[in-house]
Amino acid sequence: MGDIGLYVSLACYVAGGVLSAGAGLWIARSGDRARPDRTVLLAACFLMALWCLLAATLGPFEPETLLSETGRNLALIGVIFRLFSADGRDESLRPIRPVIIALVLVQLFQPVLLFVNARPGIGPEILSLTFEVSAILNMLVAIGALVLLHNLYAGAAAASRRVLRWSGIGLAGIFAYDLNLYTVAYLLNDYPAALLAVRGIFAGLMAALLALGASEAGRGLEFRPSRAVTFQTLSLLVICGYLLVMVIVTRSLTLIGGDVARAGQVAFLVFGILAVAIVVPSKRARGWLRVTASKHLFQHRYDYREEWLRFTHTIGRGSSGGPTFHERAVKAIADITESPAGLLLVSNEEAQLELTARWNWPTIDVPAVAGEFGLTELLEKHGLIIDLDEIRAGVEHHGELAHVPAWLSEAEDVWALVPLLHFDRLVGAIVLARPRIERRLDWEDFDLLRVVGQQLASYLSEQAGQQALMDASRFDEFNRRMAFVMHDIKNLASQLSLLSANAQKHADNPDFRADMLVTLRSSSEKLSALLARLGRYGAGPVQTLVEVDLGTLARDLAERFTAVHPVAIAQAESVRVMADRDSLEQALVHLIQNAIDASDERGVVHIAATREGLNGRIEVVDEGHGMSPEFVRTGLFKPFVSSKQGGFGIGAFEAREMVKAMGGRVMVESREGMGTRFAVILPLTETHRLASGGSSNNLPSNKVA
Numbered sequence: 001m002g003d004i005g006l007y008v009s010l011a012c013y014v015a016g017g018v019l020s021a022g023a024g025l026w027i028a029r030s031g032d033r034a035r036p037d038r039t040v041l042l043a044a045c046f047l048m049a050l051w052c053l054l055a056a057t058l059g060p061f062e063p064e065t066l067l068s069e070t071g072r073n074l075a076l077i078g079v080i081f082r083l084f085s086a087d088g089r090d091e092s093l094r095p096i097r098p099v100i101i102a103l104v105l106v107q108l109f110q111p112v113l114l115f116v117n118a119r120p121g122i123g124p125e126i127l128s129l130t131f132e133v134s135a136i137l138n139m140l141v142a143i144g145a146l147v148l149l150h151n152l153y154a155g156a157a158a159a160s161r162r163v164l165r166w167s168g169i170g171l172a173g174i175f176a177y178d179l180n181l182y183t184v185a186y187l188l189n190d191y192p193a194a195l196l197a198v199r200g201i202f203a204g205l206m207a208a209l210l211a212l213g214a215s216e217a218g219r220g221l222e223f224r225p226s227r228a229v230t231f232q233t234l235s236l237l238v239i240c241g242y243l244l245v246m247v248i249v250t251r252s253l254t255l256i257g258g259d260v261a262r263a264g265q266v267a268f269l270v271f272g273i274l275a276v277a278i279v280v281p282s283k284r285a286r287g288w289l290r291v292t293a294s295k296h297l298f299q300h301r302y303d304y305r306e307e308w309l310r311f312t313h314t315i316g317r318g319s320s321g322g323p324t325f326h327e328r329a330v331k332a333i334a335d336i337t338e339s340p341a342g343l344l345l346v347s348n349e350e351a352q353l354e355l356t357a358r359w360n361w362p363t364i365d366v367p368a369v370a371g372e373f374g375l376t377e378l379l380e381k382h383g384l385i386i387d388l389d390e391i392r393a394g395v396e397h398h399g400e401l402a403h404v405p406a407w408l409s410e411a412e413d414v415w416a417l418v419p420l421l422h423f424d425r426l427v428g429a430i431v432l433a434r435p436r437i438e439r440r441l442d443w444e445d446f447d448l449l450r451v452v453g454q455q456l457a458s459y460l461s462e463q464a465g466q467q468a469l470m471d472a473s474r475f476d477e478f479n480r481r482m483a484f485v486m487h488d489i490k491n492l493a494s495q496l497s498l499l500s501a502n503a504q505k506h507a508d509n510p511d512f513r514a515d516m517l518v519t520l521r522s523s524s525e526k527l528s529a530l531l532a533r534l535g536r537y538g539a540g541p542v543q544t545l546v547e548v549d550l551g552t553l554a555r556d557l558a559e560r561f562t563a564v565h566p567v568a569i570a571q572a573e574s575v576r577v578m579a580d581r582d583s584l585e586q587a588l589v590h591l592i593q594n595a596i597d598a599s600d601e602r603g604v605v606h607i608a609a610t611r612e613g614l615n616g617r618i619e620v621v622d623e624g625h626g627m628s629p630e631f632v633r634t635g636l637f638k639p640f641v642s643s644k645q646g647g648f649g650i651g652a653f654e655a656r657e658m659v660k661a662m663g664g665r666v667m668v669e670s671r672e673g674m675g676t677r678f679a680v681i682l683p684l685t686e687t688h689r690l691a692s693g694g695s696s697n698n699l700p701s702n703k704v705a
Contacts, residue, residue: 009197010056017052019204020045023211031214037082037167041214044075045207052200060196063114070110073141076171077103079210080148083164096148103144106137113137128189135186142179146172166213170206177202302448307336311452315459325463326357326630329456330430333418334359336452337445339432341413346428346460346633350665351376353429355629361433364411366629368669371429374403379419380426385449386417387441416441418449420457427457471638545662547685548584550575550609550618557588558607565596570608570621577616578688579662584680587655587666591620591678594651598624598676614687615664620678627670636668655680663688 024045031038051068058065081100113130116122149172153164181199185191314332315325323331330342341361345353353371358364378384382398391401391409408414408431415434420427430453551572561567595605599622606621627636637656656666664682683691 005193005197009060009200011201012198013052013056013060013200016200016202016204016207017049017056019201020049020052020207023204023207024049026211027214031211035163035214037079038214040075040078040082041167041210044072044079045210047072047075048203048207052204055200060199063118066114067111070107073107074104076174077107077141077145079167080145080152080171083152083167096151099144099148103141103148106140106144109137110134131189132186135182138182139179139186142175142182145175146179149175163213166209168213170209170213173206173209174203177206302336302444304448307448310335311455315456323359324357324630326634327359329460330357330359333430333449333452333456334432336448337416337432338435338437339415340436341433343431344428345370345431347376347426348633354633356428356633357630364414365407367405367407368667370407371405372403375400375405376426378403379417379429380421380424383419383421383450385419385441385446385453388414388416389440416445416449418453420453420460422454422457422461427460430456467634467638544580545578545688546581547576548579548581550577550616550682553581553585553588554607554609554618557585557592561592561596561605565599566602566604567592567596568604568606570606570619572607572609573611575609575611575616576685577664577682578685579664579682580658583658583662584682587658588618588620588680590651590655591680595620595622595624595676595678598622598626600624611684612681615681615683618680621675623675626672626674626676628672629670632668632670637666 024042027038027042027045031041035041047068051065051072054062054065054068077100081096084096113134117127117130149168153161153168177195177199181192181195184195311332314328314335317328322328326344330344334340334342342359343355343361343364343366344357344359346356348354351373352369353376354368355366355370378398378400379386384398384400386400386404388404388408390396391404394401404417408417413434414431416432418430418432420429551574554569554572558567558569592605592607599605603623606619608617608619608621610617610619637653659666659680659682662682664680667679667681668676670676
């Protein structure tokens with residue numbers, strides 16, 4: 001050991017002595033006086049300080065130093081013995097006492113070896129033998145102490161572990177260091193200089209932990225590294241292990257020598273670099289490390305503070321060119337379980353689930369109705385998070401096997417369905433893809449996903465409420481403007497009517513008078529019809545329902561549009577429903593015109609009228625560019641929102657409102673790049689009469705519009 005090494009060793013032993021003495025004074029002044037190990041702990045700290053100071057002044061191998069080390073170890077064994085009583089196990093110490101006695105006897109052999117070495121005329125063989133025996137005895141003491149500490153902490157009650165925590169760490173650190181030191185010394189037949197130099201300061205730091213554990217304030221102090229620090233530390237340990245393996249292998253090959261050794265070194269180096277280049281960038285490898293660390297190093301899988309911060313950041317991170325709010329909602333939950341993709345399903349007016357948004361999942365095929373009423377009712381009633389692996393295995397808890405749709409159970413990469421409940425009402429559901437690292441859902445997943453789902457449901461409800469307020473505001477503006485338009489049209493209609501009346505009295509030319517009357521009367525009728533149509537906005541439900549033949553109506557509409565665009569009848573059954581003929585025709589005109597606008601010049605629009613159970617159904621199908629699920633959900637039936645350049649966004653909304661006023665509903669299926677299918681569903685005449693009590697006041701039984 002050079003001069004610098006000697007100075008470092010001296011400084012470390014002096015620092016260790018100061019720390020140990022300070023720890024003893026702290027225990028004497030501020031330590032818990034009720035602790036059963038207080039006396040022996042004071043003795044251990046002061047003996048440790050004496051040992052460090054003797055090692056600094058005389059040297060670590062002088063007899064006085066080694067005797068003080070023996071006294072230190074005996075005091076530490078006494079601390080372990082007294083710590084067993086801190087858990088109230090004085091009566092159960094019978095199996096421990098023989099081990100303690102054995103350790104004390106083994107430790108007392110050290111003075112015997114010192115006496116043997118001190119005799120004059122001892123040969124090198126005897127010195128080597130006593131060195132090996134001393135190292136073995138020290139290893140036995142360290143191993144026995146570590147075994148006792150393990151049994152002490154493993155068998156302690158939860159409340160006692162808080163008392164034992166820091167003391168146990170300090171004791172385990174001292175004996176673990178000694179075990180490594182004497183093991184290396186025995187194998188090398190000499191003490192390692194580096195370990196020997198810093199032994200004093202390490203022992204002083206462990207004495208500080210003993211003092212911390214002896215005080216009442218130290219009991220509540222816990223070391224809780226964040227998960228980020230833990231993962232980084234594990235990564236650092238893996239890197240260190242990799243470097244250590246490389247050093248050992250290359251040094252081993254160097255001992256072999258020759259060209260084979262050099263070739264082996266190069267091959268191992270290349271193999272190691274390739275392995276690192278493949279593993280380090282791998283998301284799967286990092287995910288495996290994270291899951292393994294969370295499973296074995298932490299009481300809980302999730303760092304709840306970190307997950308909550310990330311969740312709120314993802315939801316609130318809005319930008320003009322970034323993902324939509326619904327896509328961010330899916331990502332916020334998927335990030336928690338490290339799912340690579342997800343879907344957002346939202347409940348419609350029929351209590352069915354419809355696809356609203358995708359995140360990183362363009363390949364999965366989702367039907368127009370992603371979940372029927374039974375599934376919605378199940379999720380709303382039980383708040384059940386559905387594990388799709390259990391569904392595939394035939395396991396159910398609340399009868400969910402009958403309600404989970406086939407597209408969910410058949411897609412192997414679908415992992416979980418998380419309900420979004422707001423005030424016990426189902427707002428929607430999140431479909432999560434299977435994480436890259438295979439694992440099963442457990443109670444912690446269910447608890448966290450349930451709470452986060454409720455929070456996300458409140459965000460979705462708030463967003464829907466804000467949208468409704470915006471729509472109401474725009475409607476108010478629309479109604480104010482329409483009031484002026486209606487006033488002007490009404491004045492114009494009155495003027496034309498007056499002109500028509502005057503022309504009948506004063507026109508001299510009979511032919512001119514006749515043409516003028518026809519023109520003026522036609523204009524007046526058109527303006528009055530427009531005025532009546534505008535007056536229907538906000539006028540409430542349709543009052544007059546008559547029997548309408550959907551087959552006849554479909555043929556009339558196809559014939560009306562044929563001159564403008566190819567329109568074909570796919571099916572035209574004679575299906576009689578109850579409806580307002582004018583309103584129904586106007587709604588279908590909107591839908592057919594939208595289909596024509598979405599198709600190219602040669603794209604055929606198909607109309608079909610069929611019977612479907614207790615209802616009649618008329619469909620308008622095009623092969624145009626289609627609409628995205630998000631637009632169908634959030635924009636198609638919203639007023640003033642249009643996918644067409646220059647569109648007003650009123651047609652589809654008006655069509656749906658008219659059909660709803662007649663007791664029907666409008667269904668839509670659309671795929672981008674494939675086309676759109678609108679279906680108007682109305683009750684049959686017989687169904688309407690049964691529902692209204694067996695009579696119809698609006699229509700004689702033999703009248704068909």
